[in-house]
Amino acid sequence: MAHRNEEEGSIGTSMHGVTAKEHVFSFSDQGEDAWSSHSVQSDDPTAMFAFPVDSEHKAKVFKPLSFAKPHMRAFHLGWISFFTCFISTFAAAPLVPIIRDNLDLTKTDIGNAGVASVSGAIFSRLAMGAVCDLLGARYGTAFLLMLSAPAVFSMSFVADAGGYLSVRFMIGFCLATFVSCSYWTSVMFTGKIIGLVNGCAGGWGDMGGGVTQLLMPMVFHIIKVAGATPFTAWRIAFFIPGFLQVIMGILVLTLGQDFPDGNLSTLQKKGDVSKDKLTKVFWYALRNYRTYVLFILYGFSMGIEMTINNVISEYFFDRFQLELHTAGMIAASFGMANFFARPIGGFASDVSARFFGMRGRLWTLWILQTSGGLFCVWLGRATSLPIAILAMMLFSFGVQAACGAIFGIVPFVSRRSLGIISGLTGAGGNFGSGLTQLPFFSSSRFHTADGLSLMGITAMIFTLLVAFIHFPQWGSMFLGPTSDNRTSKEEHYYVAEWTEEEKLQGLHEGSLKFAENSRSERGKKAAPDGTSTPLENENPANV
C-alpha cells in the first residue's frame, strides 16, 4: 500500500485508489483526455488556482479553514447549504411541546408529520443527481434552498394537523442538498481526498439536525420575552430558518461557481462529451443487489439519526420533566456529535481497508452500526437522566460513524452507476427514517422509550445484512475472495457493467482504470506487482 502523508487529506480517504476522474453524479465519464479538452483554454490554467490541482482542475488538497475560490468556497457553500436545510427540516421537533398544544395534535399526528418531513427527500434525492447535471451544482442547491423557503415561512398559516403535516412534508424536500453538496465537492476535489471532503461535508451538514434543537428553543424564548404569546412566538421563530435559506441561496449564486473553470452556462461543456445513458446507468444500479443492501443499511444508520432528530427533544422533555431549552440542549448534543463522528467513521473504514481490504470495511461498518443499535436499546431502557445522556452520546457516535463507514464502501459497488447508487443510498436514509417513525413513534401503541429500544433491536437485526455484501474479488465478512482466476479480478467485476458493443467502443476504459486502482481493497495482500495505486505513487507529496 502506498505511503500516505500526514496532511488532513490522508484521513478518511474512502475513495482511496479511485482515479481522480471520479464524477460522482455526472453521467459523463469519458476519460482524462476528453474532459480536459473542454476546459477553458488559458496559458497556464493551474497557476490561477489557490491550491495544487489535477488535470481536471480539481483541488488536490483540502484546507477547511480556507475560503479560496473556487474549491474551498464551493465546499463551504455546499455544506452550509446542507446544514441550513437540516435546520429547517427538523426545526419543528424541539418546539413540538408548544405546537402540539396550539394545533391540538395527537401523538399520531406528530408521528405522521415526522414521517412526512423525511419522505419528500426520498424522491428529491433520487432526482437531484440529474438536476445537477442539467443545471449545475449552484442552481441545484439554490433551487432547493429558495423554493423550499416559502414552505418554511408558511408555518405562520398552519392551523391544524393536516396543515402541519403538509408544511413539514414540503420543507423536507430540501434535504436533497445532501446530493447537490456531494456533487459539488466531487467536481471540485480530486478522487484521493474526496472521501474526507465528503465525510466532512456530510457530517457537518448533518450537524444542522443538532443545532436546530438548540437554535429554535432559544429563538422561541427570545421572541416570547419580547412579548409574543407562545402560540405566536413559535410561528415567528420559523422565520429564522427561512431567512437562513434565502440568504444561503443568494450567497451560493453570487459567490459560488459550478466547476473549477467557471459556471455551467458559460463553459462549453456540452460539446462532444458523450453522456452515459440514464436508463443504462439506472439499470446497472438496480441489477446490483448490493444497492438494495446499502439502501436498507443506510436507512438504519442515517435513517435512525433523522428519526432521533425528530423525537429526542420531546422525549427528554416529557420523560425527565425538563425545560424546553434544556431538552433542546441535550437533543442538540446528539446531532452535533456529527462534527467528528462521521469523519471518524470514514477514517476507520479507510484504516481497516489498509490492513484487511474491503473485508475490513465491512466489519467496521457492522461493528459501528450494531453498537449504535445496542446503545439505542440502552437509551430506551435508561430511567435516570445521566445514564440516558451517556447512552445517547454513545448511540450517536455509533450510528454517525456508521454513516461515514457506509460511504467508504459505496464508491466500490459500481463504477458506472456510482452517482445513482450514492443517490439511492442517500434516499435509503430517508426511507429508513420514515420506516422507523411510523410503527415506533406515531401511535400510542408504544411508549417512546419502548419505541427507542425496539428501533435499536430492529437496527441490529437489519445490520446483519452487511454479511451479504460479497465482492467476488475481495470477499465478504465471512467468505474470502473466490478462487476462480477470472472472476477474482477487479476488472471482471467493473467491466461486467458494460455490454460487448460498448466495450468495442472503448467506453469502459474508465472502469478499467478504476479497477486497477481498486486493488488496494485487497488489504495487505495487495498484488505485489506494485501497480496497486499508480496515481498515488505519482504524487507522493500531495495526497
Add this chain to the structure above:
Amino acid sequence: MAIHKIILASFLVYLMIQFSHGATKERLFSDLEKDALDVTAKPSRQGVLDAGIDKLSITWKLSSTAKKQANFKTIKVKLCYAPVSQVDRPWRKTENELFKDKTCPHKIITRAYNKSSQSFKYTLDRDIPTGTYFVRTYAVDAKDHEVAFGQSTNEAKTTNLFSVQAISGRHKSLDIASVCFSVFSVLALLVFFVNEKRKAKLEQSK
C-alpha cells in the same frame, strides 16, 4: 471539541442537581384525601369558551367530610384535562405517582388556606390548548406536599366539564410577512436564473 465536552459535563452536573430533589417521588395520588374541598367552576357563558377572553368563576370551601384540614397550609387551584383530551396524548397522562402525573399542568391561583368559602374569577390564559377541562384544588401542607384535593367534577371525571378553544396564534401581519418573503425568495431565484441565461446567450452569440 473540548468546549463540547465541557458543556456536556456542566449540563450533567446541573441536571443531576435539578433531578436530585425527588423527595416527592413515591407520593401517590391515591393516598390523598378525596373530596376534602367542595369546588365549583362556572364558565362565564354557555358553549365553548375562548382562551384569553372568557372567564371561569371558581369557588372552593372546606367539605363537611374533610378530616385532615389541620395540615392545610395553602390551596393550589389548577386547570385539568378531562379524559377525552388525554386520548392519544401521552404527555397529558394521568399517573398515580404525583411527580409523574400530568393531568393538571395549568396553574390558576395559589392562596393560603382559609376555612371560609373562597372564590376567584379566572380569565383563561392565552396559552391554554383546545380541550375539555375541569378544575381541581390541591390542599398542600407546610412541606409543600399535597395532602388532599377536591375537584369540580365527579370521580370518573365525566360531569361538569367545560370546553375551551385555544387562540390560533396566527396574525394577519405575520401572514403578510410570510407571503412577502416567500415571493421574494422565488423572484430572486428567477431573476438570477434568467439573468445568467441571458448572459450566456450573449456570450455564445459573440
